Amino acid sequence: MSKFRKVVLTTALLVAAGFASAQSTAYPGVGRPATLKEVAAWDIDVRPDFKGLPAGSGSVAQGQDLWEAKCAHCHGVFGESNEVFSPLIGGTTNDDIKTGNVANLKRADFPGRTTIMKVATVSTLWDYINRAMPWTAPKSLKPDEVYAVTAYLLSLANVVPENFVLSDKNMAEVQKRMPNRNGMSTKHNMWAGKEFNGTAKPDTANVACMKDCIPEAKVASMLPDYARNAHGNLADQNRLVGQQHGANTAVPESKSTSAGAASVAPAAKPAAKVVDPALALLGKHNCTACHAQNTKVVGPSFSDIAKKYPGKADYLAGKIKSGGSGVWGPIPMPTQTASEADIKTMANWLAAGAAK
Amino acid sequence: MQSGRVQKAPENFLDRDGIRTVIAESKTGRRSFIRSAFAAAAAGAAAPMALGQGNPVPTEGGDPHILNLPEHATGLGQGVAANNGYGVPSKFESNVQRRQSPGLTQTTQASVSFAPLQSLFGIVTPSGLHFERHHQGWWDIDPSKHRFMINGMVKTPKVFTMDEIMRLPSVSRFHFIECGANTAVEWGNVAVPTVQYTHGMVSCSEFTGVPLITLLEIAGADFKNAKFILAEGGDGSSMTRTIPMSLILSGEVLVAYGQNGEMLRPENGYPLRLIVPGIQGVSWVKYLRRIEVGDMPYAAKDEAVHYMDLMPDGQHRQYTNIQECKSVVTTPSGGQVLLDKGFYNITGLAWSGRGKVKKVDVSVDGGRNWRQARLETPVLSKALTRFNIDWVWDGKPAIIQSRATDETGFVQPTYKHLRAARGTRSIYHNNAIQSWLVQENGEVKNVQVS
Numbered sequence: 001m002s003k004f005r006k007v008v009l010t011t012a013l014l015v016a017a018g019f020a021s022a023q024s025t026a027y028p029g030v031g032r033p034a035t036l037k038e039v040a041a042w043d044i045d046v047r048p049d050f051k052g053l054p055a056g057s058g059s060v061a062q063g064q065d066l067w068e069a070k071c072a073h074c075h076g077v078f079g080e081s082n083e084v085f086s087p088l089i090g091g092t093t094n095d096d097i098k099t100g101n102v103a104n105l106k107r108a109d110f111p112g113r114t115t116i117m118k119v120a121t122v123s124t125l126w127d128y129i130n131r132a133m134p135w136t137a138p139k140s141l142k143p144d145e146v147y148a149v150t151a152y153l154l155s156l157a158n159v160v161p162e163n164f165v166l167s168d169k170n171m172a173e174v175q176k177r178m179p180n181r182n183g184m185s186t187k188h189n190m191w192a193g194k195e196f197n198g199t200a201k202p203d204t205a206n207v208a209c210m211k212d213c214i215p216e217a218k219v220a221s222m223l224p225d226y227a228r229n230a231h232g233n234l235a236d237q238n239r240l241v242g243q244q245h246g247a248n249t250a251v252p253e254s255k256s257t258s259a260g261a262a263s264v265a266p267a268a269k270p271a272a273k274v275v276d277p278a279l280a281l282l283g284k285h286n287c288t289a290c291h292a293q294n295t296k297v298v299g300p301s302f303s304d305i306a307k308k309y310p311g312k313a314d315y316l317a318g319k320i321k322s323g324g325s326g327v328w329g330p331i332p333m334p335t336q337t338a339s340e341a342d343i344k345t346m347a348n349w350l351a352a353g354a355a356k
Numbered sequence: 357m358q359s360g361r362v363q364k365a366p367e368n369f370l371d372r373d374g375i376r377t378v379i380a381e382s383k384t385g386r387r388s389f390i391r392s393a394f395a396a397a398a399a400g401a402a403a404p405m406a407l408g409q410g411n412p413v414p415t416e417g418g419d420p421h422i423l424n425l426p427e428h429a430t431g432l433g434q435g436v437a438a439n440n441g442y443g444v445p446s447k448f449e450s451n452v453q454r455r456q457s458p459g460l461t462q463t464t465q466a467s468v469s470f471a472p473l474q475s476l477f478g479i480v481t482p483s484g485l486h487f488e489r490h491h492q493g494w495w496d497i498d499p500s501k502h503r504f505m506i507n508g509m510v511k512t513p514k515v516f517t518m519d520e521i522m523r524l525p526s527v528s529r530f531h532f533i534e535c536g537a538n539t540a541v542e543w544g545n546v547a548v549p550t551v552q553y554t555h556g557m558v559s560c561s562e563f564t565g566v567p568l569i570t571l572l573e574i575a576g577a578d579f580k581n582a583k584f585i586l587a588e589g590g591d592g593s594s595m596t597r598t599i600p601m602s603l604i605l606s607g608e609v610l611v612a613y614g615q616n617g618e619m620l621r622p623e624n625g626y627p628l629r630l631i632v633p634g635i636q637g638v639s640w641v642k643y644l645r646r647i648e649v650g651d652m653p654y655a656a657k658d659e660a661v662h663y664m665d666l667m668p669d670g671q672h673r674q675y676t677n678i679q680e681c682k683s684v685v686t687t688p689s690g691g692q693v694l695l696d697k698g699f700y701n702i703t704g705l706a707w708s709g710r711g712k713v714k715k716v717d718v719s720v721d722g723g724r725n726w727r728q729a730r731l732e733t734p735v736l737s738k739a740l741t742r743f744n745i746d747w748v749w750d751g752k753p754a755i756i757q758s759r760a761t762d763e764t765g766f767v768q769p770t771y772k773h774l775r776a777a778r779g780t781r782s783i784y785h786n787n788a789i790q791s792w793l794v795q796e797n798g799e800v801k802n803v804q805v806s
Contacts, residue, residue, distance in 0.1 A: 030520045031574050034505055034513035042505055042646050045586055045596055048655045084462045106670035108781065118664070118672065121655045128657040131594045135466075138492060138592040183672055184664070190676035190785065192635055192709070193600025195583050195653075202680065203777040204769035208717060208761055210726045217722025217755055219793060220806035221545040231458060231549050234691035236451055239475045243700055244692040246451070247799050249549075254797070289463045298462065 044139075046127040050171060053126065057167035058148025060155040066145055067152050070134045073290065073298065073334050079116075079156050083298045084290070088115040089156045092179040097159060100182035116157045120184050122175045126150050136286040137337075228253060278349030285338045287346070293354070300328045306354035317347035410696055451475075454485055457553045460541075465493035468535070470556025473686045473705065478732075479530065479740040481559035483616045488623045489535055489557070489637065492592030497643060499619075499627035502590070504571075504611070508648035511576025518627055522613060524566045529610070529633070530739040532707045534558040534679045536636035536663050539786040546802050550691040554790065554802060555684045558707070560740035563631045564614025567607050572649065579605070582649045586656070587630050590645035596656040597639040598675065599632060608633050608738075611644060633738040634709030635677045636784070638663055668779035679709035681768050682787035683716055683743070683760035689792050690802035697751040702729075706741045708762035713741040715761050720747060722755035722791065722805050723770070729758070754794040755805060771804055 046052040068077060075081050079089035091114045096102045102117045104110040119125060130146045132138045141149065151166035159177050160166065166174065175181065186196035189203060223230075229249040231237075238246030247253075282288055282302075290298035291305075300308075309316055320343050323335040336343070414420070445452070454469040461467040471487040481487075488494070499518045507513035538557035541547040548554055572579075582601055589595040603609050610631035613619060620626040625642030632639045638658050653659070653675060664672040683706035688694055702720075706713045712735055717726040729745040743758070760768045769777075771788040793803040 027524060027570075027574055030523055031514040031516045031571075034507060034515045038505065038515060039507050039513050042588075043507055043648065044594070045588065045648065045654060045656070047650070047652060049652065085466070101670065103670070105666065105672075106668075108668075108779075113666070115661055119661050120674075121660055124655050124657055124660040127596075131596070132492060132592065132657075135492060135592075138594070180672075183670065184660075184674040185667075185671045186673070186675055188665075188673045188676060190665070190673065190678045190680070191600065192678045193602040195600050195602065196675060202766055204680075204773045206759070206767040206769045206773050208715070208726075208759065208767050210717065210728075212724060213726070214722075214724050217724060217791075217805040219755075219803045221804040222793065222801055223546055223549055227549075231553060232455075234550060237453075237455065237472070237474075237550065237552065238692060239452055240448055242687075244688055244694050244798075244800075247691050247693050249691070253799065286465075289465060 044127075044131055046123045046130070048121045048123045050123055050168070053123070053168050053171065054143045055168045056143040056147050057165050057169075058144045058146070058151055059165045060148075060151045060160065060162055062145075063148035063150070063152025063155075066141075066149050068332070070137075070141075070334060071149065073332050074135055077332075079114075079153055082112070086114065087112065088153060090114045091117045092157050094158055096179035097177050100178070100180070102180045102183060105180070105183065116153075116159075116179060118180055118183070120178055120181045122150070122154070122171050122178060125153065126171070134334075136289060225253065276349065278345050281338070281342050281346050285336060285342065285346075287336075290333070299333060302350060302354040306350050306352075309351060310353065311351050313344070313347045313351035316350050317343050320347060452485065454487060454556070455552060457541075457548060466491055468537075468557060470552045471559050473551045473556050473558070473684070474689050474692065476686070477742075479560050479705070479734070479736075479742050480616060481561060481740075483561065483618060483621045483624070486559040486561065486615075486621065486624055487535070487557045490623075491595060494623050495591055495643065496622040497590065497627060502627050502643075502645075504628060504644060505646045506571060506575040506577075506649070507646070508586075508650050509578040509582045510572070510649055511578075514571075514575040516571070518613065521566055521571075521611065521628070524570060526564055526566055526614075527610065528562050528564040528614065529631075530560060530562050530734070530736050531631060531633045532558055532560040532679075532738060532740045533631075533637045533640055534682075534707070534709075536638060536676075536679070536784040539788070539790075540783045542788075542804070543782055543786055544780045546804055549802055551684060551686050551689040551790075554690070557637070558705075558740070560707075561615045562617070563610060563612040565610040565612030565631060568604050568609040568611050568630070568647065569607055571611060572604065572647070575649075577649050581651055583651050584653050586646075586648040586650060586654045587639070587641040587644060588646040588648070589625075589641045590643040594645075595638070595641050595658070596654060597641055598653040598656065598659060599630075599635075599639060600677075603632065603635070634679060634711075636663065636679055639677060663784055665778060665782045665784055667782075676785060679707070680785065680787045681708035681710065681713070681760050681762040681766045682706070683713075683758040683768055684790045685718070685756050685758045685792060688756060688794055688800045690800055692800045694749060694794060694798040694800070696798075697749055700747045700749055701744055702747045702756060703742065703744045704758050706731075706743055706758070706760035707739065708760070708764075708766070709738060710766065711737045711763045713760055714763050714765075716741075716743040717759045717761075718743075718745045719757045719759070720754045723757050723759075723789070726759065749794065751796060753796055755803065756792045756794060757789050759789050 074084040075088055080087050091104045092102055105117060126146060129149055147166045151160060151164055154160045154174065155162055155164060160174060186198055188198050189201060191198055233248060233250040235246035235248040292301055294301050294303050320336050323333045452472050452475040454471055456467060456469050467490060469488040471481055471485050502518055504516045504521060535557035539554055542554055584601055585599050585604060587597050587599055611628060612631045613628055615624060620629060628644045630641045630644050659675060664674050665676050666672055683704060685702055685704035687703050702718055706716045713731065716729045716731065718729045719726045727745060729743040732742040732744060735741050768787060768789055774788045791803050791805050793801045795801065
């Protein structure tokens with residue numbers, strides 16, 4: 001602790017004196033210099049001034065092909081899908097590109113906010129696609145592919161034309177056309193440091209009044225009765241003992257019930273069942289990101305697939321391997337890279353009825 | 357249960373309407389319904405703590421749970437280290453779990469699970485109940501292969517192993533972590549039923565680790581010209597966030613491996629995460645692999661697309677990171693049922709990203725009159741603080757609220773205050789006063805008041 005204080009003090013003094021800090025010799029043997037190769041492998045961030053951006057380029061057309069193969073199953077062919085993540089594209093106009101402010105952000109009645117309505121910097125798009133996309137195989141795109149996918153996205157919002165080639169050379173120019181480039185403010189009190197010179201005072205100012213503070217309080221908003229069990233039986237979500245128990249929301253509320261008579265405590269849950277190996281593989285290969293057992297998520301449920309293709313393990317294995325589109329809805333399924341054995345196990349399980 | 361025998365049900369296990377329903381159902385021949393109703397009652401009677409029906413002296417002159425010595429008093433229990441050497445909670449505590457809010461997200465890998473605030477005591481969140489927020493799924497990373505790098509505006513870019521980080525002088529501190537989106541769904545109106553879903557993206561732990569400034573010192577960081585750092589995670593999303601250098605200079609920011617006396621849990625960033633007291637959880641980067649020292653903010657995805665505050669004029673406040681003073685009553689709270697009239701302990705949690713909680717006031721009449729609650733020790737800076745206050749419920753409807761004030765004098769706002777300043781379309785940083793309506797039947801509902 002005292003050593004820690006000393007380090008802080010030393011730092012403060014050095015900062016005060018205007019010196020760059022000297023390298024510490026207080027902890028010999030801890031840490032080693034990073035090699036250039038190591039830094040290059042991990043230092044992937046791209047700042048708004050494009051520091052960190054690797055050289056390269058990609059066209060809108062190349063981006064469209066990549067998009068349909070690797071991105072559309074989560075984001076829709078036009079970046080408009082709201083099935084897995086919030087829509088990326090939509091809600092901006094050519095006028096917004098001129099002003100740098102998205103008009104729909106002022107409208108209280110506009111239903112949603114897409115990424116392109118909010119993001120002010122192209123660097124952010126490039127950086128995030130490069131580090132975290134595609135969602136199930138992050139960091140698998142080469143720099144030129146990231147340029148291409150970014151170009152395609154920007155073309156969908158009319159930020160760049162359909163024949164555009166995005167590169168490290170022209171990205172700064174493209175940034176000047178971002179629809180919401182003027183839509184950000186740091187004039188607030190909610191940054192913990194002093195780096196942005198925001199405002200000194202919080203924007204809400206309640207006072208700790210103690211007596212007769214307001215006229216009678218009226219309930220202005222509460223959940224409707226039909227939502228009573230929407231989060232499951234609340235009796236199961238409270239401890240079995242205590243000064244209160246959980247409300248049994250599996251039954252309609254009895255308004256005449258006197259206090260204490262409402263709930264019957266549930267029994268403890270049975271132990272977890274042994275997981276089927278096919279189910280484990282479906283989890284491992286991220287199939288469960290888009291498919292669930294009995295409900296449609298992005299793709300059809302496993303039980304619906306089983307019902308449609310009983311006994312057709314080979315067909316299903318082929319579909320898993322090569323992907324597909326149009327059978328169950330507009331969102332395509334990408335090709336899967338799982339091993340033959342794994343695909344066979346999953347296909348057999350589906351063909352045999354997808355029983356849990 | 358043997359067929360043909362029905363165990364005697366405890367008195368009042370069904371209300372009058374319920375009994376009428378059972379009789380009506382029996383007349384229409386739905387015997388399975390009756391069976392299940394009585395089976396539930398029998399299960400309740402068998403469990404040692406079932407109904408919470410008060411504590412009267414039974415007519416037989418004594419409680420069978422006292423008069424008949426139970427198995428656990430007359431038999432041999434289990435041996436030490438019976439659960440693979442790492443204990444688990446009682447089977448009677450299986451209702452105390454973190455949970456997802458149905459319909460909130462489409463996938464479990466980019467999702468949230470909420471901590472069961474309604475069932476926690478004191479200020480520490482058990483590590484296994486700590487809320488989770490993942491962007492691309494969680495991993496259990498081999499600590500012997502994990503590396504931590506510092507680069508950017510430093511004299512020598514450095515690489516550390518876990519062994520090396522754990523050799524350095526460590527500190528342990530209690531801090532709350534709250535997702536910037538905690539309570540987000542309630543900006544416009546009531547959306548979810550319980551405190552788990554309204555406020556369960558806050559947790560508090562004792563974290564153990566090394567002050568980041570120590571590690572930056574070792575790398576020879578340029579403290580004169582550097583203004584920001586970028587923290588980067590090692591998972592699929594490689595989460596990145598800009599952190600103010602001024603916080604790091606204060607010594608508060610930790611590179612942590614310990615949580616509540618054990619190593620971090622995988623869901624919370626094992627083996628290494630950043631601790632940024634007072635700042636929204638997204639900045640506490642998990643699976644921390646790299647710190648870059650720089651002179652400008654990074655506009656990472658989560659600070660350029662999400663975690664911004666939309667003002668009525670269409671401008672977004674960017675780089676909002678502080679979690680302002682906030683509190684919530686956890687008992688009584690939504691989805692609970694008070695068992696009878698009489699004495700209750702109103703209890704809850706308060707916290708502030710700007711320091712210590714100075715006081716908490718509680719109202720049982722929807723904010724008209726307030727009484728000052730007891731703050732239980734410890735009261736720590738940027739940590740959850742437990743408050744309690746006595747209350748005798750007269751059986752009439754009541755609206756319960758809490759209002760925290762922190763050491764800067766900031767008073768937690770009402771929804772009216774918050775909406776006057778920021779409108780209703782923001783998502784993050786909702787720290788408004790929460791209201792719980794206790795109905796005459798004892799059931800507690802989430803409400804907002806005008």
